[in-house]
Amino acid sequence: MLWKLLVEYLRPHRTLLLAVVVFQLAQSIASLYLPTLNADIIDEGVAKGNIGYILSLGGVMLGITLLQIVCAVIAVYFAAKAAMGVGRDLRDAIFTRVGEFSEQEVTKFGAPSLITRSTNDVQQVQQLVLMSATMLVTAPMLSIGGVIMAVRQDAQLSWLIAVAVPVLLVAVGLLTARMVPLFRKMQTRIDTVNRVLREQLTGIRVVRAFVREDIETERFARANADVTDTALRAGRLMALAFPVVMLVLNVSSVAVIWFGSFRIQDGSMQVGTLIAFLSYLLQILMSVMMATFMAVMIPRAAVSGDRIGEVLRTESSVRPPLHPIRPPLHPVSTTAGQDGRRGELEMRDVGFAYPGADQPVLTGISFTAKAGQTTAIIGSTGAGKTTLVNLMPRLFDATEGSVRMNGVDVRELHPDLLWGHIGLIPQRPYLFSGTVRSNLQYGKPDATEDELWTALEIAQARDFVERMDGGLDAPISQGGTNVSGGQRQRLAIARALVKRPELYIFDDSFSSLDTGTDARLRQALKRSTAGATLVIIAQRVSSIVDADQILVLDDGRIVGRGTHRELLETSGTYREIVSSQLAAEETV
Structure with missing residues (x-):
């Protein structure tokens, strides 16, 4: 998944990457040419005492070095710009996709995990892009070019390269294979730390009210220790990689000097050639070490890429229609909508079940909330009121039946049009x-x-x-x-x-108000929202006694409907709710 992400999100930055390749190519060519010039200075200038030759070639080497520095700076600048662009585009893509999710997908991933994926995971991919771009040409050029140039200097010592490079690759490969599962586990545990911290910060008053600071501190300490333990284990492997590289590098350098000294002694090699060969060997091993950096970063970035891809691949269960209907839904201050209705909400035999649930939350819900009227829904905790509210603005899709706005199934309406004509005041x-x-x-x-x-x-x-x-x-x-x-x-x-809007949905929106403020607010609402459709979800009977229609919800079904007085006579469930809240004189 990581490679698909990189191919897709690097495409807009092709020009920058091309510039990086050009400047890295120039830098690599310069690096490969310098040891040969150095060998010429030693063998032809220093050995023969030719000062003019030394100064002329030294000037050339200085110019090449300056060019090398300029190319390196420009290449890193363009690489950083491309990497930051990829990070920006990935964060934007995740944010856009999460914005399309229904409550179901958000709950599935969890807010802490989504935050981690859009920050920490994106940063891992971004760092990989930066490292890859800066080493994209340099590492292979120095390794391949170094081998060619070293063989040109002295073919008989090249067997040292054939031994050192495979040893280094095998060692790094073994370490990298053990890092992959640790990095995967670490990202999951970072999610856990974010989740625990978010819960504690959000519920700080509850924690203090129940004197649970010590327990919550221990819970966070466990999550934090898990991350630390995994990071340390991965860090030990990463730390081991560099001593292995340096060991191979140093042993190889000693071997070159050891065997090269014998060739100098018998006259088959010059000192400058030995130094050039050693320089090329170091360049080869340094390029392998640069690849080691990449090998260390790739596993973690691959895990992060999988997690990002999981979000981007997830389709919302609430999908916009392919050919959305745009009926003339009008705000209440203008003319009526389709068929003279404004904001009329209808549910036809609606049912809803969460994925994997044994029993549906709602079954056979049918009612019409008419424009200019107030429809109230009341019921005990767990009766399905909040789920019913989520179906109205299509935060969820009904698994049975249909929800209709002004006679049109909400699944056929353009989402922006639907949401633009609904005013939702949530419970929280x-x-x-x-x-x-x-x-x-x-x-x-x-x-x-x-x-x-x-x-x-x-x-x-x-x-x-x-x-x-x-x-x-x-x-x-x-x-x-x-x-x-x-x-x-x-x-x-x-x-x-x-x-x-045409339709107001009050999801237990008066629960924090005192009865006096509640009464004044309802009277003011009645005057200001005349002509609009009001749906009120309530726990408090006093908030809905004046409703034109009251629906009594119990265990996901409508068990009573009518006005306050009608329900007192016909619905035992409603009478139980009323008697538990109102004094005897208020129920008359």
Whole structure:
């Protein structure tokens, strides 16, 4: 998978890589030519006392060395630019693909693993590209060219090269084979560390409330120790690779000098030739050592490439239609939609089961939420309310039946069109880092200040926003951690109101509000969302007593429907819910 990734993502950087090859080629040719010039200076200049010859060839060597430096700098610059580009493109591809995932795929991978794959794994591939580009031409040129030039200097000593290079390759190959599983295990354990740390940071209040700091510290220590242990084992193998290379290099150098000295003694070799041969041998072994760097990096990058490829190959279970329908869905402030309906939501015999589950979460769900009316859904914990909410904006696809918006199956609608006409206020409202203004304009970037204040007033949030330092420009921390839970909910409601969609979905969005604020908010919503379709998922009966239609959900099925008064007479499940929440006089 790594090679497919490299071929695909290096393609846009072909020009840069070509430039790298050209400059590396020039650098390699210069490196191969210098030892021969050095041999000539020693044999023809120093041995014969020819100062002019020494100075002229020395000047040539100096010029070649300067050219070598310039080529090396330019090659590294272009290689780094190409590697950074590949990293950027991979991160963008992962982000785009994850943005297409449904809740099912995000849950499958897990947020910590997806973060690791888009950061640490991409960095491993990026480093491999950089190292490969800088050694792409140099290592093979120096090794092959070095062998040719060494044989030209003295063929009888070339057997030393034939012994040293295979010994080095076998040693490095054995070490590399043992590194691959360790690097694979290390990436998985980095995922675990990220997951544990994310859980602890997100649930810090729960940890402190239950005095579990010591337990969580131990849990993180175990995950951290696992990563450290694997990294140390891989590091020991990496550390062993370089002494092996240096041992072969030094032994080979001693052997060349040893056997070369005998050839100089009998007059069959000159001193300059021996030094040139030694230089070429060192170049050959250094190029093998450079390849060793690559051999060390490839296993880890291969593991990272597999993990990145796994994300990029995964198709979302919620796929956009090949030929999306674009019916005239209109915002509530304009004319009615198809067949005079605006934001009408219909479910026809809908069922849903998670992959691999023994039992479906929802079965036979059928109802119509009409424009201008409020449809409420209530039920005990685990009844399937959240799953039902996720089917409405097509965060999941129904495994049975169909979900329809204005008479059209949502699977046939263009996703942007569908989501553009739905305002979802989730059970756990999330605010982005920025300001109150930037959060409110999230669904409508061109919203005016008057629209923002109007939405805040309806959401019962104007008072506390006015008291914040900066008002609409008051800073909001990531996740909205610098405002209370109730304030966060009201800002999320205001954000949906600014968008003015056809369909509002409130997923238990009033749970953090006191009863007085809840009542005022519902009255204001009723006036401001006239003509739109409201779907309210609630735990609290007081939030839905005025709903035009209440659906009672139990064990994934609708067991009652009607108004508040009708259900009190016809549904035992609803009466149990009401009696557990309201005083006797409130149920009349």
